[in-house]
Amino acid sequence: METGNKSEWGDKVMLIIENLVKIYGKFKAVDNLSLEIGKGHIYGFVGANGAGKTTTMKIVAGLLKPTSGKVVIDGMDILECPVSFKNKIGYMPDFFGVYDDLKVTEYMDFYSGVYGIEKSERPKITDQLLELVNLTEKKDFYVDDLSRGMKQRLCLARSLIHNPELLILDEPASGLDPKARVEMKEVLKELRDLGKTIIISSHILPELAELCTSIGIIERGKMVISGTVEEIMQKTSHSRVIRVKVLGELDGAVKLLKEQPSVGTVSVHNDYLEADFNGSDEVMAEILKAAIKNEIPIVSFTEVEKNLESVFMHLIGGEENANESRN
Amino acid sequence: MQMNPVIEKELKTKMRGWRAPVLISLYLGFLLLVVFLYFLANNQLGMRGFQSFNPRVAINAYNTLALFQFLLLLFITPVLTGGAISSERERQTLDLLLCTSFSTFKVVIGKIVVSIAHVLLLITASLPIMGIVFLFGGVKPTDLLRLFLFYIGTALLLGSLGTFYSTIFKKTIVSIVMSFLTIGFLTIGTYIVMLLYFFFVDRFASTPQYYQIVAFLFSNPLFGFGSVIENTLSSDMVLSGLGIASSSTAGVSIVIKPWIINLGFDLITSALLIFLSAWKLKPVK
Numbered sequence: 122m123e124t125g126n127k128s129e130w131g132d133k134v135m136l137i138i139e140n141l142v143k144i145y146g147k148f149k150a151v152d153n154l155s156l157e158i159g160k161g162h163i164y165g166f167v168g169a170n171g172a173g174k175t176t177t178m179k180i181v182a183g184l185l186k187p188t189s190g191k192v193v194i195d196g197m198d199i200l201e202c203p204v205s206f207k208n209k210i211g212y213m214p215d216f217f218g219v220y221d222d223l224k225v226t227e228y229m230d231f232y233s234g235v236y237g238i239e240k241s242e243r244p245k246i247t248d249q250l251l252e253l254v255n256l257t258e259k260k261d262f263y264v265d266d267l268s269r270g271m272k273q274r275l276c277l278a279r280s281l282i283h284n285p286e287l288l289i290l291d292e293p294a295s296g297l298d299p300k301a302r303v304e305m306k307e308v309l310k311e312l313r314d315l316g317k318t319i320i321i322s323s324h325i326l327p328e329l330a331e332l333c334t335s336i337g338i339i340e341r342g343k344m345v346i347s348g349t350v351e352e353i354m355q356k357t358s359h360s361r362v363i364r365v366k367v368l369g370e371l372d373g374a375v376k377l378l379k380e381q382p383s384v385g386t387v388s389v390h391n392d393y394l395e396a397d398f399n400g401s402d403e404v405m406a407e408i409l410k411a412a413i414k415n416e417i418p419i420v421s422f423t424e425v426e427k428n429l430e431s432v433f434m435h436l437i438g439g440e441e442n443a444n445e446s447r448n
Numbered sequence: 449m450q451m452n453p454v455i456e457k458e459l460k461t462k463m464r465g466w467r468a469p470v471l472i473s474l475y476l477g478f479l480l481l482v483v484f485l486y487f488l489a490n491n492q493l494g495m496r497g498f499q500s501f502n503p504r505v506a507i508n509a510y511n512t513l514a515l516f517q518f519l520l521l522l523f524i525t526p527v528l529t530g531g532a533i534s535s536e537r538e539r540q541t542l543d544l545l546l547c548t549s550f551s552t553f554k555v556v557i558g559k560i561v562v563s564i565a566h567v568l569l570l571i572t573a574s575l576p577i578m579g580i581v582f583l584f585g586g587v588k589p590t591d592l593l594r595l596f597l598f599y600i601g602t603a604l605l606l607g608s609l610g611t612f613y614s615t616i617f618k619k620t621i622v623s624i625v626m627s628f629l630t631i632g633f634l635t636i637g638t639y640i641v642m643l644l645y646f647f648f649v650d651r652f653a654s655t656p657q658y659y660q661i662v663a664f665l666f667s668n669p670l671f672g673f674g675s676v677i678e679n680t681l682s683s684d685m686v687l688s689g690l691g692i693a694s695s696s697t698a699g700v701s702i703v704i705k706p707w708i709i710n711l712g713f714d715l716i717t718s719a720l721l722i723f724l725s726a727w728k729l730k731p732v733k
Contacts, residue, residue, distance in 0.1 A: 182547045186732045203732050204549050212547040218540035222461045234453025235550040279544070 135160045135287050135318040136181065141190035143176050143342075150176040151187070152342035158320060158335070160286070163313055165333035166322040167433055173342035174322040175215055178291045181320070182212040194287060208236075211280030215292040215322075219272055221265035225256060228264050229278065236283040250278040254308050270301025274308060281312075288312065290321040294328070306332065326433055338433055362425040363405065366393040368418035377415060381408055395425065453550075454558025459565065475520065475570050479577050482516045483509060506584035507680050513578060514595055518602070518673050521567060522631055525603050528566050529610025530624030532559035533729065537618055552729035556611055556722055563607040564600065571599055591679050598676040598707055602669050605714040606631070608721035615725040631669075638668045662709060667717075672710025 136158040143151040151173045158164045168174045179185040181192055183199055183206065192199045197206045220228060229247040238246065251257045254274035259267060267275065273293060280288060293309070294302045306328055312319060313332065323329050329336060330350050337347040346353055363384075367374045371394055378384045383400030398405065409422050462468060490505045533555075536542040545555060581587050609630055613623035642664035646656060665671040674681075727733070 179543075182543075184543055184547055184731045200732070204551075207547060207549040210547070212543075214540075214543055216540055217544060220457070220461065220541065222464060223457065227457075227460070231453050231457045232544075232548075234450065234456065235545065235548050237450070237549075240450065276544075283548075 133160045134158070135162070135195055136164075136320065137191070137193040138177070138181070139191040139193070141177065141180065141192065142188045143173075143180060143185065144188045149342055151180070151190075154190070154339070154342065154344050156337055156344060156347055158318060160318050161316045162334045163309075163319045163321065163332055165329035165336040166320060166339065167326060167329060167336060168322070168339035172339045174339060175291055176342075177339070178212075178289050178320070178322065179214075182210060182289050183207055184212075208283060209285055210287045210289055211283070211285035212289045213276050213280045213291060213293055215295060217276055219264045219275065221263065223264055225251070225260045225262055225264060225267070225275060228275065229282065232279045232282050238282065246282060250281055253281070253311060254278045255304065268301070270297050270304060273297060273301070273305060277305075277308060286318060288317050288319045288321075290319060292322055294323060302328070361398045361400075363396045363398045363408075364393055364421070364423050364425050365396070365412075366420040366422075368420055373415065373417045374412065374419070377412055377417065378408070384408070393421075398424075452554055452558045452561070454555055455561050455565075458558065458562040462562065462566065471524075472570065472573050475524075476573055476577065478520065479513060479516060479574055483513060483577060483580060486512050504586070506581045507586040510578065510581040510587050511677055511680055513581075514677055515673070517571070517574060517578075518599065518669075520570075521599060521603060522606065522635070522669065524570070525563060525567055525606035526610045526624055526627035526631065529559065529563040529607045530614055530627055531620035532556075532563065532611040533614040533725070534618060534620045534623055535614075538620065546729070546731050551726070553722075553726040555729065556615070556725045559611050559614075560604070560607045560718075560722065563610070564603050567603040567607075568600065571596060587680055591677070594707075595676055598672060598711060601711040601714040602672075604718045605669075608718040608725070612721040612725045612728075615728045634667050635670050638665055639670075662706065665706070666709050667713050669710065672707040675706035675710070 138156045141151050141154040166174050180187050194206050195209050199206045230243050233243040251260055254277055294305045335349050338345045365374055375387055378387050378396045383404050385397035387396045412419055486509050610627045613626040617623045
């Protein structure tokens with residue numbers, strides 16, 4: 122059944138999640154979550170463990186029933202079309218198993234059969250996908266003999282067998298070594314170039330920033346912020362962070378920073394401290410001058426460059442502080 | 449029309465490796481041992497070895513073999529099907545199946561067909577051993593066909609039962625134990641319930657009627673089995689073997705044989721269990 126959902130993307134919307142709620146007993150895993158993803162876009166889903174990413178993705182993949190809310194994929198409400206929408210999605214879970222007693226080609230053949238692909242077409246599709254994920258040389262190997270990274274790529278190839286329009290990838294690079302992560306990233310870039318719409322969750326934030334057209338940060342089941350990487354940076358740019366490294370005792374530097382009206386929270390680390398700063402470059406220079414005047418032995422005085430990771434930590438930290446003060 | 453991919457994959461993987469030949473060898477080895485011991489015991493009890501061979505011994509050997517094969521089936525099928533779904537869950541492959549448009553009904557049917565195929569393989573492999581009795585006569589091919597039909601019906605029930613529990617319980621071991629408990633109830637429990645009824649409620653006031661016995665034992669696989677081999681039994685042991693004198697049923701018209709009733713129960717219950725398993729397996733109902 123086609124639904125007439127209106128969206129900022131118009132006809133080019135692939136996924137709409139509207140006021141999604143999932144409750145397990147007394148625990149609210151997903152709390153009124155809404156998002157939209159346009160066709161051909163890559164959406165990065167960021168959040169700490171237990172934030173609700175996997176639950177959301179499982180609902181979108183049709184593996185969990187939401188308590189309330191709506192999920193529409195390419196115009197189809199997944200609760201109204203619980204079977205047919207599955208032909209539009211390819212799902213790769215965070216933890217998955219493989220049939221170790223099958224060969225790579227047999228594994229692909231099995232899932233081709235599951236998706237109803239004709240026997241005559243299967244070898245060609247299998248070859249194309251194995252080439253895409255760089256496993257052609259392993260096609261006659263038993264799945265059991267593949268490394269973790271290869272199994273991840275094989276699972277990705279499996280999710281592409283029926284040429285889905287939307288790919289749901291839950292932590293596709295988790296547990297991989299740096300080399301395997303780079304290989305996985307390359308495959309994802311190829312999929313991006315092929316025009317696939319992808320929703321991807323990951324902890325490796327710099328990689329998401331590089332891959333994704335939009336990002337959503339989720340915490341305790343709620344969407345904290347959503348938009349393009351640039352938009353998110355702008356939205357959170359009202360505060361800057363100064364990192365000061367001092368020789369010896371940090372007390373003097375902490376005292377000085379706390380006296381400054383443009384400085385907010387000061388956090389002390391091993392041999393340096395970080396301070397939230399809300400002022401201009403001139404004010405920052407004045408603080409440095411004051412430190413030198415007070416004979417504080419400063420080794421370095423720098424502004425921390427903002428990236429997605431620091432934004433994430435800032436937002437999640439903010440949420441946690443807010444929750445603590447509420448409690 | 450394409451073959452169910454679950455059947456194709458399971459058949460391929462189950463027959464691969466050492467497990468299948470070892471299972472078949474153990475199964476046949478056990479049956480051979482039963483035949484050997486049976487003939488050995490009867491020759492010792494008889495007069496002087498094969499020269500005085502009584503054809504009745506061969507027929508009884510067939511009955512013994514059929515019974516042991518049936519008991520093996522009761523023990524092996526739950527083990528084969530107990531992990532049908534739960535093993536997919538345990539090795540984290542279930543979600544990969546359920547996120548596709550492949551119906552849960554096909555998944556369940558595929559698993560059950562494979563378990564029945566496995567049982568059929570064991571039964572077919574045992575044909576040469578069962579065939580020994582044909583050397584001596586007394587057993588008709590139709591008896592054997594009827595027996596195999598009953599085996600398949602029972603395997604269907606046990607396969608559906610194992611798959612159903614496998615769908616409900618997350619651990620394979622729990623579903624196997626539950627299957628055995630259910631089989632225990634069907635084979636021994638129903639018999640105990642019947643005896644309790646006749647002892648405490650009816651107090652043997654009247655001669656137990658056939659319909660009364662059927663009412664208690666229609667689901668009992670052993671009751672059906674006794675009936676299916678009654679042609680080769682030396683006397684009416686089906687009911688008398690259950691503690692009810694054969695004379696008690698004299699004059700009572702047995703319209704439908706117990707094994708047919710039991711087979712009907714197997715088919716109806718299996719259909720219900722398959723439906724429930726497929727429904728339970730659906731992630732979003």
